[in-house]
Amino acid sequence: MTAGFHGERLKKARHHLATQKLEALLVAKPENRRYLSGFTGDAGMLLVAPGNAVLFTDGRYQEQARLEAPNWELIIYKGSFIEALAEICTELRLQEIGFEKDYLTYQQFEKLQEHLPHVALRPVTGLIEKLRLIKDVREISLIQEAAVITGAALWYLLGALKYGQPEQEVAGILEFFMRRHGGGLPAFETIVAAGERGALPHGIASEQRIRRGQLVVIDLGASYQGYAADLTRTICLGRIDARQREIYEVVREAQACALAKIRPGVRAGEVDAAAREFLAARGYGEYFSHALGHGVGLSVHEEPRLAARQETVLEPGMVVTVEPGVYLPGWGGVRIEDTVLIAQNGYEILTPVTKDLLVI
Ligand code: ZN
Ligand code: ZN
Numbered sequence: 019m020t021a022g023f024h025g026e027r028l029k030k031a032r033h034h035l036a037t038q039k040l041e042a043l044l045v046a047k048p049e050n051r052r053y054l055s056g057f058t059g060d061a062g063m064l065l066v067a068p069g070n071a072v073l074f075t076d077g078r079y080q081e082q083a084r085l086e087a088p089n090w091e092l093i094i095y096k097g098s099f100i101e102a103l104a105e106i107c108t109e110l111r112l113q114e115i116g117f118e119k120d121y122l123t124y125q126q127f128e129k130l131q132e133h134l135p136h137v138a139l140r141p142v143t144g145l146i147e148k149l150r151l152i153k154d155v156r157e158i159s160l161i162q163e164a165a166v167i168t169g170a171a172l173w174y175l176l177g178a179l180k181y182g183q184p185e186q187e188v189a190g191i192l193e194f195f196m197r198r199h200g201g202g203l204p205a206f207e208t209i210v211a212a213g214e215r216g217a218l219p220h221g222i223a224s225e226q227r228i229r230r231g232q233l234v235v236i237d238l239g240a241s242y243q244g245y246a247a248d249l250t251r252t253i254c255l256g257r258i259d260a261r262q263r264e265i266y267e268v269v270r271e272a273q274a275c276a277l278a279k280i281r282p283g284v285r286a287g288e289v290d291a292a293a294r295e296f297l298a299a300r301g302y303g304e305y306f307s308h309a310l311g312h313g314v315g316l317s318v319h320e321e322p323r324l325a326a327r328q329e330t331v332l333e334p335g336m337v338v339t340v341e342p343g344v345y346l347p348g349w350g351g352v353r354i355e356d357t358v359l360i361a362q363n364g365y366e367i368l369t370p371v372t373k374d375l376l377v378i
Pocket of ligand 1: 237238248249250355
């Protein structure tokens with residue numbers, strides 16, 4: 019009944035429900051909703067049942083929902099979504115529905131209970147996310163496009179950067195470039211962290227001005243038709259000292275160690291360990307304070323996590339970041355990050371920017 023790649027995804031979702039012996043699933047998380055149905059509106063929920071695929075939304079999205087999710091049964095609710103849902107549950111004689119426990123609020127849960135007294139509510143987690151782990155060809159091409167826009171923005175910045183510019187202005191240049199070249203909203207708030215602020219792994223751009231001799235950590239990501247890319251480079255302004263160069267090279271080697279591990283069949287934790295052990299051997303272990311990477315897709319942070327002891331086995335079609343860093347309080351930081359596709363024989367870097375230390 020539902021055509022194209024969304025139909026394939028719906029089929030897989032139903033198969034998953036069946037293996038969990040779950041009658042129906044309420045999908046509230048925006049990325050999951052978009053993944054299954056194609057609907058991109060801000061408000062709405064899906065109900066996936068064996069013979070039905072229902073999209074609930076309100077009047078503002080009627081036309082958009084019809085265009086984006088033509089094969090879904092569309093229900094435009096006037097008052098409350100939950101009353102509309104209760105009606106459908108009665109109509110379909112559903113006795114149990116699953117809900118996304120890591121997304122629905124407690125208040126929404128209480129309302130569901132109140133309006134669906136005869137329906138058992140089963141908390142589930144990661145069900146649609148599991149499908150999203152492996153990207154299909156179309157998804158990969160959208161991430162690729164996001165990555166190309168992201169890389170181009172960084173290249174553009176290298177020619178536009180001036181001493182004395184506030185970090186915020188630098189972030190603005192990057193974000194404007196990405197939007198002008200087809201990107202949607204940035205996939206996340208752009209990080210521009212100069213000098214000592216580079217020791218904050220998530221130091222979003224501040225009013226501080228960038229000075230000569232500082233390392234600057236720049237972490238940016240375009241989105242393209244909902245799909246994210248994620249790229250970090252650390253650059254240097256004007257001149258570089260020996261310590262800055264040494265730490266840069268150590269991080270670059272740590273990333274190379276991790277990349278060398280990546281191929282189908284390897285556990286995510288092993289890739290993290292490769293970078294972590296290298297940094298520890300060089301005396302920087304305690305300064306690498308976060309996981310090596312994360313999945314990228316409709317969300318900029320999704321499964322699989324490349325982190326210590328993660329058992330997920332890498333498979334072709336997964337897209338992850340590889341982003342070791344060293345952060346020294348009072349000194350600054352270096353991070354190098356690429357978005358990487360797991361390929362049949364290894365990997366492919368999607369963020370096409372040199373890793374030679376750039377001194378501007
Ligand atoms: Zn990043
Ligand atoms: Zn990242």
